[in-house]
Amino acid sequence: MPVRVVDSCTPSQASGLNNGSTSPQACTLLSPGQTFSGTQNVSNLQKDEAWRVNVRIQGCDLDHGYLCGTMEALNVPMADTPVITFWEGEIVDTKNHTFYTGKWGATVDDDIKHWTKFPSFAPLMAQVEVDGGKTLDLSSYPFIFMRWKEQYFVNVGTDCGLTIAGFYYACFSCSDGSINGFYYDPNSSPFQKLELKSTNEGRLGYSFSSYELQ
Numbered sequence: 773m774p775v776r777v778v779d780s781c782t783p784s785q786a787s788g789l790n791n792g793s794t795s796p797q798a799c800t801l802l803s804p805g806q807t808f809s810g811t812q813n814v815s816n817l818q819k820d821e822a823w824r825v826n827v828r829i830q831g832c833d834l835d836h837g838y839l840c841g842t843m844e845a846l847n848v849p850m851a852d853t854p855v856i857t858f859w860e861g862e863i864v865d866t867k868n869h870t871f872y873t874g875k876w877g878a879t880v881d882d883d884i885k886h887w888t889k890f891p892s893f894a895p896l897m898a899q900v901e902v903d904g905g906k907t908l909d910l911s912s913y914p915f916i917f918m919r920w921k922e923q924y925f926v927n928v929g930t931d932c933g934l935t936i937a938g939f940y941y942a943c944f945s946c947s948d949g950s951i952n953g954f955y956y957d958p959n960s961s962p963f964q965k966l967e968l969k970s971t972n973e974g975r976l977g978y979s980f981s982s983y984e985l986q
Contacts, residue, residue, distance in 0.1 A: 801944075801946070801949035801970050802829065802832055802839070802916065802944055802946075802949075803829060803832055804829055804830060804831055804832060805828070805829065806828070806829045806949075806970065807826065807827065807828045807829075807970075807971045808826070808827040808828075808949070808951055808968035808969060808970055808971060809824075809825070809826050809827075809968060809969060809971050810824075810825055810951075810966070810967045810968035810969055811823060811824055811825060811966075811967055812825050812845070812955070812964060812965070812966045812967075813964055813965045813967075814961060814964050821849075823845045823846065823847055823848060824845070824846040824847050825843060825844065825845055825846070825966065825968065826843070826844040826846070827841055827842070827843050827844075827951070827968055828841050828842050828844075829841045830842060830858075834863065834865070836868055837862055837863040837864075837865045837867065837868030837869045838860070838861070838862070838863065838868075839860075839861040839863060839918070840858070840859065840860045840861060841858075841859060841861070842856055842857065842858055842859070842926065843856065843857050843859055843920075843922065844856045845934075848932075848933075848934065850932070850933035850934075851928065851932055851933065851934075853927065853928070854927075855925065855927070855928050855932060855934060856925070856926040856927045856928075857922040857923070857924065857925055857926060857936055858922070858923050858924055858926055859920045859921060859922040859923060859940075860920075860921055860923055861918050861919060861920045861921070861942075862918060862919045862921075863916060863917075863918050864905070864910070864916075864917040864918060864919075865910060866905050866906050866907070866908050866909075866910060869919075870904040870905050870906055871883060871887055871896075871900045871904050871905045871917065872904040873919060873939075876921065876938070876939050876956075877938075877958060878939075878956060882956060883941075884900075884901070886941040886954050886956060886963075887900070887917070887941060889941075889954050889963065890915075890917075890941075890943045890952065892914075892915040892943055892945075893917070893943070896908060914945070914946050914947055915943055915944065915945055915946065916943070916944040916946065917941075917942070917943055917944075918940075918941075918942040918943070918944065919939055919940065919941060919942065920939060920940040920942055920953070921939040921940075922936035922939070923936075924936070935957065935959070935960065937957050937959065937960075938955055938956050938957025938958075938959075938960060939955070939956055939957075940953040940954065940955050940956070940966060941953060941954050941956060942966070948969075948970070949969070949970030950967075950968065950969050950970065951966070951967075951968040952965070952966065952967055952968075953965070953966035953967075953968075954966070
């Protein structure tokens with residue numbers, strides 16, 4: 773949810789060709805109720821700024837390449853209260869979704885520029901350039917690639933000074949539950965980085981009881 777303005781290791785081996793089972797591996801750290809905390813860097817040429825961010829997974833359906841959740845920005849300068857948005861995500865599983873976005877104003881070139889920001893994407897690059905990664909088997913890959921699209925503001929109006937016109941390219945580590953992402957919106961600062969770490973709170977199964985998501 774950026775203001776509108778005018779991965780530590782790489783797998784040693786890429787997954788093989790599609791063997792008919794392409795859904796990413798099940799992971800307890802990517803499940804409903806799990807929470808993540810970190811920052812989003814919204815720096816540009818005029819300022820250097822990072823917001824504290826909390827994310828909660830509300831739903832996850834690996835078979836259909838779908839997940840959803842809420843994102844809370846805590847120290848947004850122009851907002852009196854934390855700003856919460858509801859987002860829906862696409863899991864890149866080569867069955868329901870490929871590495872090519874095909875919407876939200878993103879071109880193939882935009883996709884490649886953003887995915888290559890993740891070191892874990894490097895072993896997949898050659899095949900993605902051929903067919904978008906359709907023939908890759910990601911079922912045992914230790915990283916899950918996703919796109920998150922914010923759908924609406926939960927607790928503030930659209931006049932809050934933020935935009936949700938773009939979307940996030942995101943990469944989830946199955947080993948430690950960390951999430952790195954980059955926001956894409958032609959009208960916002962490029963490559964705004966999202967860095968999140970898994971917290972223990974989500975394992976208790978809590979949710980945002982103060983808000984009704986429709």
